[in-house]
Each structure stands twice: as structure tokens, then as C-alpha cells.
Amino acid sequence: MLIEIRAADDRLRGPKAVDAAPILTSAYKAAVDSPVDLSRLRLICDYIQYRHNFRDAVELRRVGSWNIEPDTAGSEGESWEVAIDLRRARPELIDTVVKQALSEDGACERLALEGWGAGSRSLIWGFNSLYWKALSLWEQSTGKGYESALPGGESDARNVEAAHELIQRLFSLWDDLAARRALPEELYVLELGVGNGNQARVFLDELRRLDRERGRGYYRRLHYLMGDYSPHVLELARKAVAHHGEHISSLALDALRPTETLGFLRYKAFLVYISNVYDNLPTDEIVRIGGHLFQVETRAVLSQADADALAASVNAASHELPDLIARLLRLGPELLAEVEQEHFPNTSDAVAFWRKAWEGLRLEERYVPLVELDTYVVAPEVGGELLRPIVEANGDVRMHISNGAAASFADTLPLLHPHGVLLCHDLFVTDIHQYLNGFRGPGKYDGSVVNWVNGRLLGAIGSRRGFDVSFAPFAYRAGANVMTMTARARD
Numbered sequence: 001m002l003i004e005i006r007a008a009d010d011r012l013r014g015p016k017a018v019d020a021a022p023i024l025t026s027a028y029k030a031a032v033d034s035p036v037d038l039s040r041l042r043l044i045c046d047y048i049q050y051r052h053n054f055r056d057a058v059e060l061r062r063v064g065s066w067n068i069e070p071d072t073a074g075s076e077g078e079s080w081e082v083a084i085d086l087r088r089a090r091p092e093l094i095d096t097v098v099k100q101a102l103s104e105d106g107a108c109e110r111l112a113l114e115g116w117g118a119g120s121r122s123l124i125w126g127f128n129s130l131y132w133k134a135l136s137l138w139e140q141s142t143g144k145g146y147e148s149a150l151p152g153g154e155s156d157a158r159n160v161e162a163a164h165e166l167i168q169r170l171f172s173l174w175d176d177l178a179a180r181r182a183l184p185e186e187l188y189v190l191e192l193g194v195g196n197g198n199q200a201r202v203f204l205d206e207l208r209r210l211d212r213e214r215g216r217g218y219y220r221r222l223h224y225l226m227g228d229y230s231p232h233v234l235e236l237a238r239k240a241v242a243h244h245g246e247h248i249s250s251l252a253l254d255a256l257r258p259t260e261t262l263g264f265l266r267y268k269a270f271l272v273y274i275s276n277v278y279d280n281l282p283t284d285e286i287v288r289i290g291g292h293l294f295q296v297e298t299r300a301v302l303s304q305a306d307a308d309a310l311a312a313s314v315n316a317a318s319h320e321l322p323d324l325i326a327r328l329l330r331l332g333p334e335l336l337a338e339v340e341q342e343h344f345p346n347t348s349d350a351v352a353f354w355r356k357a358w359e360g361l362r363l364e365e366r367y368v369p370l371v372e373l374d375t376y377v378v379a380p381e382v383g384g385e386l387l388r389p390i391v392e393a394n395g396d397v398r399m400h401i402s403n404g405a406a407a408s409f410a411d412t413l414p415l416l417h418p419h420g421v422l423l424c425h426d427l428f429v430t431d432i433h434q435y436l437n438g439f440r441g442p443g444k445y446d447g448s449v450v451n452w453v454n455g456r457l458l459g460a461i462g463s464r465r466g467f468d469v470s471f472a473p474f475a476y477r478a479g480a481n482v483m484t485m486t487a488r489a490r491d
């Protein structure tokens with residue numbers, strides 16, 4: 001039996017420490033008393049810092065045998081992983097839960113809302129995009145703005161000091177190019193994933209102020225492009241920067257494929273700014289166990305108790321929930337209320353249903369052998385072989401692949417002017433060791449998903465394409481987990 005604890009030092013000792021010993025003892029005893037082959041059992045303990053997340057305090061995962069076809073369930077050679085959240089597990093309950101999970105009947109019943117598949121294809125991403133598309137309905141219903149769920153309670157994107165420094169650097173680049181008569185007439189800045197437009201407002205206000213002070217006329221030549229996939233969010237952002245009307249354009253686009261909409265911008269953007277977006281894009285995870293690689297497959301589920309309560313709240317039977325939830329994600333709450341009057345007399349009923357479904361949502365996981373890493377596709381034009389040195393350099397590890405961030409990053413680099421910079425504030429893992437001493441997602445931020453981003457992979461993608469990619473702690477908020485990633489073409 002293997003027991004692994006993946007928690008930060010200050011969760012295991014010192015004033016913030018969790019009392020892990022009774023939890024471990026209890027889990028160990030329950031495992032020893034169970035009928036499972038202990039040589040095929042792993043007890044993995046995380047400290048899940050996200051108060052809302054997709055796991056119960058104890059979860060069971062099947063680890064497929066590495067030598068057989070992935071779908072041959074129940075075959076010889078498979079093993080098990082019991083995942084324990086040290087923050088929520090109670091020693092007096094763990095014995096029962098672990099025993100139940102490892103008993104012949106298996107874990108308690110849950111209602112599956114989808115089939116098994118790669119994490120990046122889970123319906124949690126449908127919930128995530130619905131959140132941004134119907135943000136006003138969600139915020140009305142909770143009475144909270146989305147920024148309150150971000151690290152630090154507000155977006156670092158609106159930090160004036162950070163914007164000021166960034167613009168100073170941009171001005172000195174433009175001054176240099178102007179001195180060499182190499183500065184184009186049109187000065188393009190692109191922001192992806194604009195949220196409520198606060199960053200855009202701070203940036204544009206500050207740029208105009210500094211330009212007035214210096215009298216270079218850059219503001220007059222500036223085009224600030226705001227891209228987002230939520231029309232609602234774009235409308236909010238447009239209002240926030242309405243006073244810069246002639247200098248802004250808003251574009252509905254998928255951040256995973258910016259060149260599809262922004263082909264005209266190729267080699268022209270002096271700055272691409274992205275904050276708190278990469279951690280909100282779909283991702284797969286892989287696990288290395290005993291040197292073998294597995295893909296984490298997931299499926300969204302509700303506990304039977306939550307499913308029964310949710311179904312009863314909308315006058316439905318629980319077996320109707322997968323279909324009702326699929327319709328909610330496709331149509332949104334307003335339209336759903338129109339077409340499903342018997343279940344949702346008003347939009348607010350559909351929003352309440354959405355919130356309850358989201359709250360109860362859990363992800364079951366299983367590990368499926370990933371036999372050919374080279375045939376795994378991280379993102380369009382980013383092959384799995386790029387992962388090999390990252391995943392193999394550090395022994396056994398479970399890590400995010402950050403497929404959405406990888407796709408977005410690789411497809412944004414071609415938009416940069418040869419002297420342009422891509423700047424990204426986000427939660428990055430920059431040393432794979434960080435996966436061994438902390439939980440990196442997924443967590444729930446209000447109605448959206450958060451996963452830390454595999455910075456090592458983005459570094460490798462940039463490097464292959466001739467870009468230097470560097471990471472530094474976000475300099476303008478003490479104790480922040482947020483990092484600043486900078487990518488620019490190699491000289």
C-alpha cells in the first residue's frame with residue numbers, strides 16, 4: 001500500500017496545520033480491514049483549499065491495468081486509489097466511508113450526468129461558459145459580483161500601478177521604434193477574456209493620461225481590441241470603456257482560437273494582455289504511477305440525495321436530470337424557462353435549478369493507461385511529445401495539461417508584433433514539484449471552474465516557436481499566488 005500526502009508544509013505543521021494523523025490512522029485501518037489487495041492500493045491525501053470543489057471528502061478511483069485495453073473494466077491487474085481531502089475528512093467518518101468504498105458493493109450511488117471522457121470534455125465546461133454567458137442572472141441571484149471569488153477578492157487586472165509600469169515599457173518601445181522610423185501608424189493592443197472591462201478601463205485611462213503628459217500622440221493611434229466569448233461580458237466591458245469609444249473594438253471570439261477572428265492582426269499586436277483566463281479554460285490531467293502514464297478520465301455526477309432533492313425542486317424525476325441539465329447548458333435559463341414551463345415557471349426557477357445543480361456537481365475519476373504519449377494531442381499543432389520531458393523528469397506525479405491555455409497561447413503568439421509582448425496574470429505551476437505539495441484544481445469559483453496552469457508546458461510551447469517565456473510573482477500584491485507570465489520573441 002502506498003500512502004501519499006500532497007499538502008504544503010504549513011498545512012502539516014505550524015498554527016494552520018490540519019491534524020492528519022487520526023485521519024491517516026483511520027483510513028489505514030479501514031484499508032487493512034477491507035478485502036482489497038493492499039499491494040494495489042494507494043491512499044492519496046490532498047488538502048483542497050477550495051471551499052467549493054468537485055470532490056467529496058473521500059473518493060475512490062479505479063486505476064486501469066497498464067497492460068490491457070483501456071475499456072476492459074474489471075480486468076485483472078487493475079488497482080485502486082482512495083483520495084482523501086484532509087481539510088474535510090473526519091476521522092470518525094473516514095473508517096465507514098473508506099470501508100464502504102472498498103467493499104464489494106462499491107461506493108455510494110450517484111447519478112451520472114455524462115459518460116466517461118477526458119477532463120477537458122466534461123460538462124463542467126458547459127457550466128463554466130454558461131456562467132459567463134448568463135453572468136447577470138447568476139449575479140442577480142447571488143447578490144455577488146464575480147470578482148469577489150478571484151484571488152484577493154478583486155482582479156489584479158485593475159491594479160493601476162501595474163498598468164502604469166506596463167504602459168511606460170510600451171512607450172519606451174514605441175519611442176525606440178519611432179526614432180528608427182519603424183513604428184506603424186496603428187498601435188494595436190489586444191485583451192483576451194475581458195470580464196467586466198475593469199482592466200481595459202484602468203489601462204486606457206492611464207495610457208491617455210501618460211500620453212497627455214508626454215505629448216507623443218500614441219493615444220490617438222491606439223486600437224484596443226477586447227475579445228471574449230460572452231456577449232454579455234463584452235457588453236459590460238464596452239460600457240466600462242465607453243469614454244474611449246473611438247479607440248476600442250469588442251469582438252466575440254473563442255480564446256482557444258484567436259487567429260480565427262483576428263487573422264488581420266497577425267504580427268501587429270504590441271501587447272496581448274490576458275488575466276485570470278487561462279485558469280478558466282478546459283484541461284485534461286495525467287498521472288504517472290510507477291513510471292507508467294495514465295489519463296484521468298472524469299464524469300460529472302450528483303449524489304443520489306442531491307439528485308432527488310434537485311429533481312423534486314422542479315417537479316421532475318431524478319432520471320430526467322441529465323436531459324434537463326443538458327438543455328439548461330444548451331439554452332440558458334431564460335429560454336429553458338420558456339420551453340419547460342412545467343418545471344420552471346420563471347427564469348428565476350431555472351437559475352435556482354442551475355445554482356443547485358452546480359453546487360451538487362462532483363467529478364468521478366478513473367485512470368486509463370496512456371500508452372502512446374506521442375499520439376496524444378495537447379492542442380492543435382501541439383503534440384504530446386512536448387510533455388515527455390516535463391512529466392518524466394520528476395518521478396511519479398499527477399499534473400494538468402492545460403490544453404485550453406496551450407491552444408490559446410500557441411494561437412496567440414502569431415499575432416504579436418516582432419517586438420510585441422504577451423502578458424498574462426494567472427495561477428501558474430512553474431515547478432512540477434508544486435503538484436506534489438498542493439492541490440492545483442479543479443475548484444469552483446462561484447459558477448466557474450479554476451485550475452492552475454502548467455507553466456512548464458507553456459514555456460516549452462513558446463520555446464519551440466522562438467519565444468522566451470518567463471514567470472515572476474505578481475509584483476503589486478503581497479502574498480499573492482498570482483504570477484505574471486511574459487512571452488516575447490527571442491532576439
Ligand SMILES: C[S@@+](CC[C@H](N)C(=O)[O-])C[C@H]1O[C@@H](n2cnc3c(N)ncnc32)[C@H](O)[C@@H]1O
Nearest residue numbers: 132155157193194195228229230254255275276
Ligand atoms: C475570470 S474572468 C477574468 C476577467 C478579467 N480578465 C479579470 O482578470 O478580471 C474570465 C474571462 O474569460 C472569458 N472566457 C473564458 N473562457 C473563454 C473562451 N474560451 N473564449 C473567450 N473568453 C473566455 C470569460 O467570459 C470571462 O470574461
